[in-house]
Amino acid sequence: MNVVTATAACSEARKPFVDAARDHRSLLAAREKQLLVWMAARLPAWIDSDHLTAAGLGALAAAGVGYALSGARPWLLHLVNLALLVNWLGDSLDGTLARVRGHLRPRYGFYVDHLVDTLGTFFVVGGLALSEYMSPMIALGFLVVYFMLAINVYLAAYTLGRFQISFWKLGPTELRILLVVANLQLLNEPSAVWFGRPILLYDIGAAMGIAVMAVMFLVSAASNTAQLYREETRF
DSSP states (O other), X not given: OOHHHHHHHHHHHTSOOOOOEEEOOOTTHHHHHHHHHHHHTTSOTTOOHHHHHHXXXXXXXXXXXXXXXXXXXXXXXXXXXXXXXXXXXXXHHHHHHHHHHTOOOHHHHHHHHHHHXXXXXXXXXXXXXXXXXXXXXXXXXXXXXXXXXXXXXXXXXXXXXXXXXXXXXXXXXXHHHHHHHHHHHHHHOSXXXXXXXXXXXXXXXXHHHHHHHHHHHHHHHHHHHHHHHHHSOOO
């Protein structure tokens, strides 16, 4: 690399980062934002966003271990629910704390936050696959479709400047609540009967999740592709 190219590269690297607009219109988004801002303003000064991010990731790792061991120890599902609560605090509050304190690091925050989401989802679904509550192939299918949807969201954030957090009024917080409710149901009855055959409760939920996410992916991908096609006229 010659001096001119290196100088141009450095200049390019110093350009201000333009953060994608957040599209978050879930059922609880407005009230959740108020609560998070209230909490962030009252956190001790020694707690920073990195602490919260690490706590959120650690909580999902603990949830995965809890799921993996809960087949023979159903009481661990209560600890899984506690871990989901800790994850909500860490994952939802880290960015809010940075904004409240004016310590924004948009590139670092975006990259690390969604890297943590990727690892956390792998831990949780992997733990379920190792438990007696979800079939491994169903878990694999769920992970594949989830990552397809996530990749679509990240591509749209780069190409359209819009980061979509929620789909059809459902966001991360609503999904955590659904998991907590499902875990409590598992303590009473881990399976249901469909067409005269027993089927795992989480297999039913995951299959429905796969179908819904697949539709979300197709609708969003088609909409994004059409928008990009209209905005970039071919000559």
